[in-house]
Amino acid sequence: MKRFRTLTGLAWISPWLLGFACFTMLPLAMGMWYSFTDWTLLEPAIPIGMDNYQRLLGDEVVHIATWNTLLYLVISIPLLTVASIAMAVLLSKPARFQAFWRVAVFAPSVLPLVALATIFKLMYDAELGAMNKGLSYVGIDGPNWFGTEAWAMTAIILMNLWVVGPAMVIYLAALRDVPRDLNEAASLDGVSWWGRLVNVTLPMISPVILFNVIIGFINAAQVFVVPYIMTGGGPNRGTYFWSMYVYDAAFKYGDMGYASTLGVVQFAAILLLTLGLLLVGRRYVYYRGGMT
Amino acid sequence: MVPAGQYHAVMPDQLGRTVSIVVLCLAAAVAIGFVTFGPRPGTSEHGDRIVLNYWEKWTGTEAQAMQQVVDAFNESQDRIHVNYLTMSSIDEKAMLAIAGGAPPDVLGLWSFNLPFYAQAEAILPLDLPDIVAETYAPAVRPLVFDGDQQLAGVNTCSSVALYVNLAHLDRAGLDYRNGGPPRTLEQFDAMIPHLTIYDEDGNVEQAGFLHMDPGWWHWCWPGYFGGQLYDVETDVATIDSPENIAAFTWFQQGQRRYGLDQLRRFQSAPTDNPSPYRNFLTGRLSMTIQGPWLARVIAERAPDLQWAAWPLPGPAGEPGAPAGPIECDILVVPKGAPHPEEAMEFIAFTQRQDMVELVSALHAKPSPLMEVSPEFYFNHLNTSIKVHEAILHSPNAFGTPAVATWPEMNAALDAGIDRIWNGDEDVAAVLADVQAEVNGQLERARVRRERRGQERFGVCP
Numbered sequence: 001m002k003r004f005r006t007l008t009g010l011a012w013i014s015p016w017l018l019g020f021a022c023f024t025m026l027p028l029a030m031g032m033w034y035s036f037t038d039w040t041l042l043e044p045a046i047p048i049g050m051d052n053y054q055r056l057l058g059d060e061v062v063h064i065a066t067w068n069t070l071l072y073l074v075i076s077i078p079l080l081t082v083a084s085i086a087m088a089v090l091l092s093k094p095a096r097f098q099a100f101w102r103v104a105v106f107a108p109s110v111l112p113l114v115a116l117a118t119i120f121k122l123m124y125d126a127e128l129g130a131m132n133k134g135l136s137y138v139g140i141d142g143p144n145w146f147g148t149e150a151w152a153m154t155a156i157i158l159m160n161l162w163v164v165g166p167a168m169v170i171y172l173a174a175l176r177d178v179p180r181d182l183n184e185a186a187s188l189d190g191v192s193w194w195g196r197l198v199n200v201t202l203p204m205i206s207p208v209i210l211f212n213v214i215i216g217f218i219n220a221a222q223v224f225v226v227p228y229i230m231t232g233g234g235p236n237r238g239t240y241f242w243s244m245y246v247y248d249a250a251f252k253y254g255d256m257g258y259a260s261t262l263g264v265v266q267f268a269a270i271l272l273l274t275l276g277l278l279l280v281g282r283r284y285v286y287y288r289g290g291m292t
Numbered sequence: 293m294v295p296a297g298q299y300h301a302v303m304p305d306q307l308g309r310t311v312s313i314v315v316l317c318l319a320a321a322v323a324i325g326f327v328t329f330g331p332r333p334g335t336s337e338h339g340d341r342i343v344l345n346y347w348e349k350w351t352g353t354e355a356q357a358m359q360q361v362v363d364a365f366n367e368s369q370d371r372i373h374v375n376y377l378t379m380s381s382i383d384e385k386a387m388l389a390i391a392g393g394a395p396p397d398v399l400g401l402w403s404f405n406l407p408f409y410a411q412a413e414a415i416l417p418l419d420l421p422d423i424v425a426e427t428y429a430p431a432v433r434p435l436v437f438d439g440d441q442q443l444a445g446v447n448t449c450s451s452v453a454l455y456v457n458l459a460h461l462d463r464a465g466l467d468y469r470n471g472g473p474p475r476t477l478e479q480f481d482a483m484i485p486h487l488t489i490y491d492e493d494g495n496v497e498q499a500g501f502l503h504m505d506p507g508w509w510h511w512c513w514p515g516y517f518g519g520q521l522y523d524v525e526t527d528v529a530t531i532d533s534p535e536n537i538a539a540f541t542w543f544q545q546g547q548r549r550y551g552l553d554q555l556r557r558f559q560s561a562p563t564d565n566p567s568p569y570r571n572f573l574t575g576r577l578s579m580t581i582q583g584p585w586l587a588r589v590i591a592e593r594a595p596d597l598q599w600a601a602w603p604l605p606g607p608a609g610e611p612g613a614p615a616g617p618i619e620c621d622i623l624v625v626p627k628g629a630p631h632p633e634e635a636m637e638f639i640a641f642t643q644r645q646d647m648v649e650l651v652s653a654l655h656a657k658p659s660p661l662m663e664v665s666p667e668f669y670f671n672h673l674n675t676s677i678k679v680h681e682a683i684l685h686s687p688n689a690f691g692t693p694a695v696a697t698w699p700e701m702n703a704a705l706d707a708g709i710d711r712i713w714n715g716d717e718d719v720a721a722v723l724a725d726v727q728a729e730v731n732g733q734l735e736r737a738r739v740r741r742e743r744r745g746q747e748r749f750g751v752c753p
Binding site (some may be wrong): 004008011012015038040041042043046048055060061125126127128144147148234235236237248251252253254255 | 308311314315318384387388390391408409412413414552553556557560561627697699700703706707710711714715729736740743744
């Protein structure tokens, strides 16, 4: 009987299993194999042991891409988290046209990233762009956004805030789930709005914060489309991220073996850092039902 | 509702039936989908002809020009039909198609792609009747031959020249009619301040010359100074050579002449022309380096512009043998092409003088062949075509380095040029950094060739 039920269950999930095996596990296994080879895509792969990994350690471009990616992660994830929680808290309050505001905040997330990046590239134009025009109205002489490494990175990070919608929707749902009696009890005890937010609301939604941080981290660690379109990795590789190097090595330089190595290292790094975040989460995240 | 005691006895049968129905429905859906949308036996509209798939990178007017050659070939015989497909990012798609074992029969690439594909043995040597290296202009030969072996046919070829707004020169009192084009870099540099106009706020209203407008040939400056980026004979990068330092120092002075803030304002200023040539077409830029197709663009978008094309002078060039970069659009037969012999027959047809001249004239480019018919020059879209031809046939013409790692080398150079232009850094120090990075690339390429027992591209006898 048990065997029959297992087989039935497997039959039901077989389409997904097949897809997962063919389009995730197999490419992953092949990528790992190719990471130990010299493969130009156009010629047979030749096993070269750890050569690609040794090269990676001394590769100056890898160092630049790693630094840029880490910088982007460290700045963009906290910013995105704070912005999306703030938007969710604001939009959870009763207000006129509440549904409209929620849709307005979420709507940019529906746009393809390619279109968004193109629009923002125009907005960041030093002379004609809306960004500098807006700054000029408050007496600030806007920078040449793509002229220096620092401003180009800032432009990409700020653009990332435009797509707070998905995280905000999840926070909105989590905020509805915060027990009202806790907030009321705190209020009766004279705790301020800020105190209730920090000591009641945020701990109660901390599992959701962890979830969003992890999802945001995984996405940010693979950032590609926006810098590829907005800056092409420049100036002077100032916005050249790890995924861009994977793409260039594979399809521009025809060095698929090394691109596989970069991909495997990226995968391992994301996996390890995600596990690290989960471990940290155990300490700081409050699970109402207790962790199972 | 199933009584609790009977649940386990009944459910397996029900589940089994449900699973069977679902699986059968899925199988039926797949079968219907396959029958409806699946592959079909070849129902060629071209009868018994062999159909060649030809991938090309052009769009618009340029694609239509090549279509005329394809049509002429299809009408010239009744054995082969060429199916002409144009697409973007063709080099990346071709790489995947060849690796996947489904390449087209004929592939239109850029000449700078050839060393990589040839080094990977991903293209077939061509055997074209009556065509030898001497069929082509000297500067074209190394772009399509590896030693005696022809690897590509030439579709079109372009050389880069200095396009000049003659009305600006007249207004500035620069007597080009009697004096002719500038013969030295000093004469050229001296013209630029005369052609630069500032508005009452001190902003550049009209620029004389900008190295980075549109900035498509950032690798070319050493060629005007007698330098090169790579020595194909010795397989050594020469990026930080004295000639190259001099070339990029001159390049950097182009930025310092105006200042970065001025340039930012100038290049971002609104114009009613959205093309990459907008500053020249709208009269905001007096001189620019461009390919011969600019003549066609001017005729279409700024027909009143009075212009001429001159060679850009430099220490390396001279009026009789001007310097300038050249590039070719090439045709290759990829490894694994279904019909290689027929593909070569088509490429041989495209190399006929009349076909080369047809497509070159419609592209407003010079002919890549040594022999050019007098008719080619009649009604040519580019009235300065002889200038482009002189550069093409000059011993001082130069192409991108004939090295398989050029895309990677170019990326390193790009980053260095960013530092020189935007960062205002010391040119020699930046080029030394680029040289070190490129040395690593060349060393890896050498190790890769040794692993495969390959000869280096460009050293075949």
